Amino acid sequence: MEVVQLSSELWEHMPNLYTRPGPIESREQVEVLLREGFSHAFVRLDAGDDRSAEDRLDRLVAERTFSPPIRPRVAFEKEIQVAAMAYENAMVHARRIITDVKMGRKVDYEASLETVGDIVESAVRNPDTLVCLSKLSTYDEYTYAHCINVATISVVFGEYLGMGNDELINLGVAGMMHDLGKTAVPSRIINKRARLTDQEFDEVKRHPEYGCRILEKNGDVPEEVLEAVRHHHEKYNGAGYPEHRVKRDISPLARIISLADVYDALTSDRSYKDAILPNKALAIMYGMREQDFDPMEVQLFIKCLGIFPAGSLVKLNNGAYGVVYESNPALPLLPKIKIILDEDLHPIPSELVDLAAEQALGHANLEILECADPSAYKINLKPYLTRKR
Ligand SMILES: [Fe+2]
DSSP: OEEOOOOOGGGGGOTTEEOOOEEOOOHHHHHHHHHTTOOEEOBOOOTTOOSOHHHHHHHHHHTOOSOOOOOOOOOHHHHHHHHHHHHHHHHHHHHHHHHHHHTTOOOOHHHHHHHHHHHHHHHHHOHHHHHHHHTSOOGGGHHHHHHHHHHHHHHHHHHHTTOOHHHHHHHHHHHHHTTGGGGGSOHHHHTOOSOOOHHHHHHHTTHHHHHHHHHHHHSOOOHHHHHHHHHTTOOTTSOSSSSOOOGGGSOHHHHHHHHHHHHHHHTSOBTTBOOOOHHHHHHHHHHTBTTTBOHHHHHHHHHHHOSSOTTOEEEETTSOEEEEEEOOSSSTTSOEEEEEEOTTSOEEEEEEEEHHHHHHTTOTTOOEEEEEOTTTTTOOOHHHHHSOO
């Protein structure tokens, strides 16, 4: 296999990441790297691979020669209530800043820092709680929920990359405010259900600059945040807007926000489309590498969220259904799940199962067959995820 050249400074935070580009030709070489303390690397996938995105994702999992470091976490059950409070407060704050901007008032930046600070603290204690919560918001609150989901998913990914507290707060604030410029686009265009005309689309494409200008006028927003807002629709291949920047000329925070923005948009219900299942959304995003995203960055994003991200409903090989409450970055196919429904979709007393621990004990017969769509079965996962048992 060949270790690829990492194209950005984003990954310098990753501890134990082997980054010297070039071939690794033997198991012995891998052993040497492991002994030297390297725990993971990124390797090139075959050029000209024409299999489906899902197949390629499977292959990505199979190729996990290295595993990411394991950090101590607070238990999901303990953190979920605190995380839910931080998420709710952030929703209230998002409503407030959008109203303030519409009314021509200053954004309360200090309060934004506090709100995002709570999200960052929760992400450090247990990132899966926030990933779950981002999947529980409902369609009618999309505008505000999207701001907060982009902030939380960005922060979770930034934390995975090993970013420090101050940088995570800038990232979260930029995520929360990334679309603030849409308040300056006429609402008849923003709310239009029919296809936009070219002129209308050009106007929508100005929202990153509008957002940046609004925040510049605030006078207290750091340059990294302004830059992230301005660049959040730029693409790896230069086909984005407004400046057609390419690759690492796009600010690092903007590249993270762009991944979170697309992931949340794909996995959310909108007036014109149904939500796509999280694992399918990640497969689609993997197919967008080289165009929208840096290939290495999107691989890491997938590794961070897991093949079955927290909050996914999954069908097991015994017919029962469970909800993923904790992903397993080292063994993405073996997350922790809460079994909640029998094969006829009837609720059963919930049972927590750590699939990796089960396998380690030799009870390897329980496995995930596929992701299921909770809305197709009219199942509301929120009570299952937020109550104690
Ligand atoms: Fe946007």
